[in-house]
Structure formats: structure tokens, C-alpha cells
Amino acid sequence: MNFSLEHCCLCPRQCGRNRAAGEKGVCGVAGTQVLLGRAALHFWEEPCISGTRGSGAVFFAGCPLHCVYCQNEELSRARVGRAVTQQRLTEIFLELQAQGAHNINLVTPTHYLLQLIPALRAAKEQGLTVPVVYNTGGYERPEALALLRGLVDVYLPDFKYPDREGALRYSAAPDYPQVAAEAIRCMAEQTGPPVFDAQGLLLRGTIIRHLVLPDRTAETMRLLDELHDTYGDGVILSLMSQYTPMPACPCEELRRPVPPEQYERLVRYARRIGISRAYVQQGEAASAGFIPAFDGTGV
Ligand code: SF4
Secondary structure (H helix, E strand, O other), X not given: OOOOOOOOOOOOOOOOOOHHHOOOOOOOOOOOOEEEEEEEEEOOOOHHHHOOOOEEEEEEOOOOOOOOOOOOHHHHOOOOOEEEOHHHHHHXXXXXXXXXXXXXXXEOOHHHHHHHHHHHHHHHHOOOOOOEEEEEOOOOOHXXXXXXXXXXXXXXXXXXXXXXXXXXXXXXXXXXXHHHXXXXXXXXXXXXXOEEOOOOOEEEEEEEEEEOOOOOHHHHHHHHHHHHHHHXXXXXXXXXXXXXXXXXXXXXXXXXXXXXXXXXXXXXXXXXXXXOOEEEOOHHHOOHHHOOOOOOOOO
């Protein structure tokens, strides 16, 4: 399938905007350049991604999803970000590797795929050898993911909601459950089962993240059942407790933290149904202090 910025259909929104002519897509970005918020070593991913030296995280501005509880709204709505050329993007990947990054971690890159692919190819030709991690909200088109085959080593998608109601209310994307399920199936097929190096760093594989939201225990249990039935130990699960309520969130039920008992109950449930490859978080992970400054560092 041929994608173009003149009639953009890169993500499941398929809004058809002419980004090349300056029209802004639902993802919040226009034009042909890539907008970045930050490119730096990052230590707050799963241990097999952050390791001891950090993950080379490149934070892209804009996002096809509009989650009402977004922690990075300035960046996800592309209100901040510095424009870089494709050539500069290649240099950034190589600079992060030279700083000791265990991997290149592309955070919310979906809507820049057409600029990203040649930048990654050029970086690999110029000596990029560390794994490439594709870190996404899970709202992806299989046709777009097919373009990444051979370029991405690790997929790190969210699976946010198993139900249409939650997906509509919290991310304005009622098709999210089917879209994410199909996208993750493609990702897991591309990477195969997890492969680690001698230090325990992930070289290939798919980690599925799920952020626990207040009062949605039944939905999370259903998702855990579905993932375990589908993948068994073929993927790694990351059950996240770091939800941080935003005072301006329009959904009243989300303006409070996840009670520790709710999270602990879900961890016990995951163990009980036989999920063995999983990361769980400690309570202190729920803090806005884990959000880096999107001040153009490293860009
Ligand atoms: S990537 Fe942006 S412009 Fe392209 S279809 Fe998605 S929302 Fe629209």
C-alpha cells in the first residue's frame, strides 16, 4: 500500500488531510518535517528496555489518540516540539547510540512513519546496531506496520481498552479494541517470541502495556484473559500502576488514583490465570515526576 502526506491515511483515523500542504491531521501535525519534544537517555521504561545505561528515547510530537487522561498533553497535541529534518533524525539516532543507549526508543512515532523509515534506514547504513523499539499507543494500521518489518526489533504497544465504550469515552476511538488487537497480532508475528541478551536486555519481542485505570477491574481482567489465551508466553505483559489523575480531566471517575487494592487484585488475577512473563510496578511509580521535560533536549 502506498501512503502519502498529500492524502494521509497512515493511522486508523484515515483523516485524509493534505499535511504536505499544511493541513493539520487529527494527530495534530501538519507539514513534512518531524517535530520532536526530546531525545535523551531515559530510565523509566521496563528494566529490559532501560537497562543500566538508559534507553535512547525520542519523543515525537502529536498523537492519533486523544486520551482524556493524557499525561503529556502539550506534546501529544503538538503544542511543543522542534522541527527536524530527516537527516537530523538519523544523526540523533546515532548520537544516542554513541551516548551508550541500549536501544533507540521511538515514542509515539506512528504519524511520522514516512519520514522515519528513510531516517532509520540511513542510520543503519551509517552504523546503528542497537535494537529499535517502537513505542506506541497500539492504534496502528497493519498496512503501516508492514513497512517496519526488518527495521523494528521490539514493539512496545499499549492495549488500553478491551471494550468499545471505554475506548470511545476515554480516547474518542470506538474501534480501538479491534484495531489494537489486530495491530498487536501483526507486531507479535513480526518479532516472534522474546529474545534477551546475557544482561537481560530485550533484543527482539513484543511487550504489551496496560495502564490500570480507576474502577475498571472487570475490563482489565477481560483483557488479561484475552491476551493470555491469544499469546501465552509469546509476549511480555507490563501491567502499569502509574496512572496519575489530571485535575482537568473531563471524566469525573478518572479524577482519582487507582487504589492499591485494585492494582494488587489485578496482579493476583494475572498470576492466577497463569501469566508468567509480566512486569508489575511498585506504588511509587504513580508520580508525575516520571514525565521528562519536553524542552528540546538532544534535538
Ligand atoms: S497520521 Fe494524522 S493526518 Fe494521518 S491519518 Fe492519522 S490523524 Fe490523519
